Amino acid sequence: MTMDKRKKRRLESAGWKVGGTSEFLGLTEEEEAIVELKVGLANAVRDQRSRRSMTQEQLGRLLGSSQSRVAKMEAADPSVSIDLMVRSLLRMGASRKDVASYIAAPRSKRAA
Amino acid sequence: MTMDKRKKRRLESAGWKVGGTSEFLGLTEEEEAIVELKVGLANAVRDQRSRRSMTQEQLGRLLGSSQSRVAKMEAADPSVSIDLMVRSLLRMGASRKDVASYIAAPRSKRAA
DNA sequence: GCTTTTCATGTCACATCTGACATACGCTGG
DNA sequence: CCAGCGTATGTCAGATGTGACATGAAAAGC
Numbered sequence: 001m002t003m004d005k006r007k008k009r010r011l012e013s014a015g016w017k018v019g020g021t022s023e024f025l026g027l028t029e030e031e032e033a034i035v036e037l038k039v040g041l042a043n044a045v046r047d048q049r050s051r052r053s054m055t056q057e058q059l060g061r062l063l064g065s066s067q068s069r070v071a072k073m074e075a076a077d078p079s080v081s082i083d084l085m086v087r088s089l090l091r092m093g094a095s096r097k098d099v100a101s102y103i104a105a106p107r108s109k110r111a112a
Numbered sequence: 113m114t115m116d117k118r119k120k121r122r123l124e125s126a127g128w129k130v131g132g133t134s135e136f137l138g139l140t141e142e143e144e145a146i147v148e149l150k151v152g153l154a155n156a157v158r159d160q161r162s163r164r165s166m167t168q169e170q171l172g173r174l175l176g177s178s179q180s181r182v183a184k185m186e187a188a189d190p191s192v193s194i195d196l197m198v199r200s201l202l203r204m205g206a207s208r209k210d211v212a213s214y215i216a217a218p219r220s221k222r223a224a
Numbered sequence: 225g226c227t228t229t230t231c232a233t234g235t236c237a238c239a240t241c242t243g244a245c246a247t248a249c250g251c252t253g254g
Numbered sequence: 255c256c257a258g259c260g261t262a263t264g265t266c267a268g269a270t271g272t273g274a275c276a277t278g279a280a281a282a283g284c
Contacts, residue, residue, distance in 0.1 A: 030199070030202045030203055033202050033207070033208050034198070034199065034202065036208055037198070037208050037211065040208075055229085055230060055231085056230070056231060056232095057230080057231095060273090064273085065272075065273060065274090066272090066273055066274055066275085067230085067231080067232095067274095068231095068232080068233075068234090068273085068274075068275080068276095069272070069273065069274085070231095071231060071232055071233080072232085072233085074231090074232095075232075075233090077233090079270085079271065079272085080271075080272085081193060081194070081195050081241095081270090081271060081272090082193075082194045082195045082198060083193050083194045083195060083271090084271080084272080086146070086149070086194060087142070087146065090142045090145050090146065091142055095145070096145050096148055096149050096152075096215060096216065097216045099149065099215060100212040100213065100215040100216035101212065101216075103208060103211060103212040103215065104208065104209045104212035104213075167259085167260060167261085168260070168261065168262095169259095169260080169261095172243090176243085177242075177243060177244090178242090178243050178244055178245085179244095179260085179261075179262095180243080180244075180245080180246095180261090180262080180263075180264090181242065181243065181244085182261095183260095183261060183262055183263080184262085184263085186261095187262075187263090189263090191240085191241065191242085192241080192242090193240090193241060193242090193271095195241090195271095196241080196242080
């Protein structure tokens with residue numbers, strides 16, 4: 001919920017004229033894409049963490065962050081940036097290409 | 113330059129023990145990956161913009177932002193977040209998959 | 225069952241990012 | 255020359271993201 005005002009402002013200033021609050025079910029196409037993208041990263045974080053069988057607290061420590069922020073990342077909470085998720089993945093040893101594939105994939109590949 | 117303190121703090125709290133200021137030529141592997149990734153997005157923004165033959169000012173307006181911020185994006189300035197670049201690309205009509213490929217590619221594909 | 229561990233959610237002070245502005249630089253046409 | 259356009263770079267007030275803490279609710283282990 002943190003960026004609704006900005007979104008509206010941006011869309012309007014670009015000449016888009018947003019109806020009420022929602023486009024047709026709450027999200028513009030652009031925002032839907034961002035959410036999907038974030039969910040991909042969120043899933044990747046959780047997958048990587050459980051592959052390494054770490055707790056959220058351990059991962060938080062590894063990242064120089066906290067358990068609660070890790071939880072929010074994995075929940076794709078609006079308060080977490082793509083930057084943070086990407087940095088976290090890289091820190092867990094993922095490559096740039098890995099990150100790219102997590103973003104491209106709707107659901108993470110179920111591979112072990 | 114904006115996140116050097118945090119970086120150091122994070123690495124140390126993770127038990128890494130950073131030498132002086134630099135690892136061996138100024139960047140950790142993780143940070144190098146982030147920079148490459150951002151450069152990929154930066155190039156993509158410039159490419160997309162010039163494909164559409166827009167000026168930075170026009171794109172700024174389209175994004176609800178400004179010419180100077182677009183310039184910084186295209187320069188992969190440290191003050192620009194990945195989020196902003198991704199949103200910009202999506203706004204210019206790129207798909208989630210497009211974004212992924214821009215991230216994976218060291219230099220953008222020279223395709224027309 | 226209940227204790228312990230792990231995860232989820234809210235809040236907040238402080239850090240970072242952002243749009244806007246000012247100003248400078250290079251280039252092109254006149 | 256120099257005026258105009260596009261781009262680059264610095265700065266800053268205000269918006270957004272972050273780590274940390276508190277607390278609650280599931281699971282796990284006993």
